[in-house]
Each structure stands twice: as C-alpha cells, then as structure tokens.
Amino acid sequence: TGGHTTEILRLLSCLSESYSPIHYIFADSDKMSEAKIRAFEQKRAETFSNSKFTLDRIPRSREVRQSWTSSVVTTLYSMLYSLPLTYKLKPDLILCNGPGTCVPVCISALLLGLLGIKRAIIVYVESICRVETLSLSGKILYYFSDYFIVQWPDLKEKYPKSVYLGRIV
Amino acid sequence: FRFKDSLAEDLRRADLVISHAGAGSCLETLEKGKPLVVVINEKLMNNHQLELAKQLHRDGHVLCCNCSTLVETLQLMDLSALKPFPPGQPEKFALFLDKVVGFQ
Numbered sequence: 001t002g003g004h005t006t007e008i009l010r011l012l013s014c015l016s017e018s019y020s021p022i023h024y025i026f027a028d029s030d031k032m033s034e035a036k037i038r039a040f041e042q043k044r045a046e047t048f049s050n051s052k053f054t055l056d057r058i059p060r061s062r063e064v065r066q067s068w069t070s071s072v073v074t075t076l077y078s079m080l081y082s083l084p085l086t087y088k089l090k091p092d093l094i095l096c097n098g099p100g101t102c103v104p105v106c107i108s109a110l111l112l113g114l115l116g117i118k119r120a121i122i123v124y125v126e127s128i129c130r131v132e133t134l135s136l137s138g139k140i141l142y143y144f145s146d147y148f149i150v151q152w153p154d155l156k157e158k159y160p161k162s163v164y165l166g167r168i169v
Numbered sequence: 170f171r172f173k174d175s176l177a178e179d180l181r182r183a184d185l186v187i188s189h190a191g192a193g194s195c196l197e198t199l200e201k202g203k204p205l206v207v208v209i210n211e212k213l214m215n216n217h218q219l220e221l222a223k224q225l226h227r228d229g230h231v232l233c234c235n236c237s238t239l240v241e242t243l244q245l246m247d248l249s250a251l252k253p254f255p256p257g258q259p260e261k262f263a264l265f266l267d268k269v270v271g272f273q
Binding site: 003006010011012013014015016018019092093095121123125127128129130131132133135146147149151152163165166167168169 | 192193196217218220221223224255257258259260261262263265266267269270272
C-alpha cells in the first residue's frame with residue numbers, strides 16, 4: 001500500500017540487472033500501487049532491456065488497527081492465496097517492508113523452507129517512519145527474517161540483531 | 170481541493186508548507202527542499218506517525234506546533250535555522266543486498 005510501495009521502489013532503484021525477474025505481491029484492495037510499479041518497471045526497462053516482472057494480488061491480511069484475534073483469521077485467509085503463489089514463484093529472495101501483506105507471504109516461504117521445497121532468504125526493511133518502535137509486521141518478522149534492516153539508530157539499539165545502514169529510502 | 174494524485178506541482182511552487190504529521194507529506198516536502206511547519210494533532214497522540222515528525226524536529230529539519238500555537242509559530246518562525254534534509258541512500262542497500270545474495 002501507498003507509502004510502503006514508494007519505499008520499496010526506492011529500495012529497488014539501485015539494484016543491478018541480476019535481480020530479475022521481480023515478482024510484486026500486493027493487496028487486492030490496493031488501487032494505486034500497480035500504477036507506481038508499472039511506471040518504475042518501465043524506467044527500469046530503459047536501463048536493463050531484459051528486466052522482467054510480474055504482479056500478483058492477495059487478500060489484504062489486516063486493516064489498520066484491526067484487533068489481534070481477527071487479524072490472525074484474516075492472515076490465515078490471505079495464506080490460502082499466498083501459499084500456492086509462493087509455491088508457484090519459488091523465490092530465492094523475499095524483500096518486504098512492512099505492510100500486512102508481507103506476513104502471509106513470509107510465513108508461506110518459511111513453510112516451504114521447512115518442508116524442504118524451497119528456501120528463500122527473507123530480508124525485511126522497516127519503514128523510515130519507524131524511528132522508535134517497530135510495526136506489527138516488524139515485531140513478528142524480526143524473529144523470522146534472515147536480515148532485518150532498520151533506518152534509525154534508536155531501533156538498532158533496541159533490536160540488536162537488526163542491521164543499520166542509515167537512511168536508505 | 171480535497172484530493173489530488175500528486176502534490177509535486179504545488180510543492181514545487183510553494184515557499185512554505187504547513188502540513189499534518191504524515192510521513193509521506195513530511196518526506197516529500199523535505200526532499201523538495203521546502204521549509205516545513207508540522208502541525209501535530211494531539212488527539213492522535215498514540216499514532217506512530219508522530220515518531221518521524223518528532224525526530225525530524227529534533228534533528229532541526231522542521232518546525233513543529235499544534236493547532237493552537239500555529240499562528241504564533243508562523244509569526245515568530247526563523248526558517249533559516251532549518252537544516253537541509255539529505256536524501257536517503259538506496260545504493261547502500263544495494264551494496265548490502267549484493268553481499269547477502271552473493272553477487273559481488
């Protein structure tokens with residue numbers, strides 16, 4: 001959604017041609033991200049003629065401030081979509097930055113890894129908006145990601161296993 | 170106006186921006202190098218969005234006030250004291266990721 005998409009496209013902006021194909025997964029309720037992604041990929045194709053990408057939507061796993069218990073239910077529902085999708089895509093690397101959508105995708109990837117089907121590296125970048133506290137996705141994925149990147153020093157102190165590279169978006 | 174697809178044009182022409190504490194608004198304004206006064210809505214005090222506005226204020230990039238102190242802030246403000254906001258560095262992320270994945 002919105003700010004998350006803008007941030008993730010900035011993160012992708014300096015990646016080399018080797019990161020291809022890029023599979024974008026976003027919430028079905030998100031109306032604006034598709035246009036932003038297409039615009040970004042159009043520019044990327046000007047530099048890298050062989051760049052490929054796909055777009056997939058899954059049900060939104062959590063509304064802002066949705067309660068814990070109902071979030072578990074909606075996340076499980078999203079997993080009905082994210083699990084077959086992740087199985088189909090078999091990503092080598094998952095890059096996510098905090099919208100609820102990333103949780104079912106990462107859980108699916110972890111399951112596929114546990115089952116010996118495909119092991120993906122999970123890289124989580126917490127939003128630049130998070131200066132002192134982690135988002136809910138961040139709190140969950142801090143324990144399940146391979147690399148957890150924060151953009152402010154306070155968070156690096158509070159979450160010592162995180163990586164701090166300064167502001168990267 | 171109520172809603173526009175992009176404020177880029179308005180931002181380009183502005184000399185001063187007064188905004189709520191939303192991260193997108195703050196960052197977009199600072200990146201265009203415009204002076205920014207952030208108005209904080211006390212009723213949303215538990216909203217994490219305040220974290221960024223407070224940090225930007227601590228770092229001297231924006232002026233902060235609330236609805237009742239806005240007029241006074243505008244009257245007394247010294248915009249030259251605001252520090253420029255350097256852009257983020259996604260190239261650092263690319264370098265890091267290349268190492269993680271094994272492209273070197």
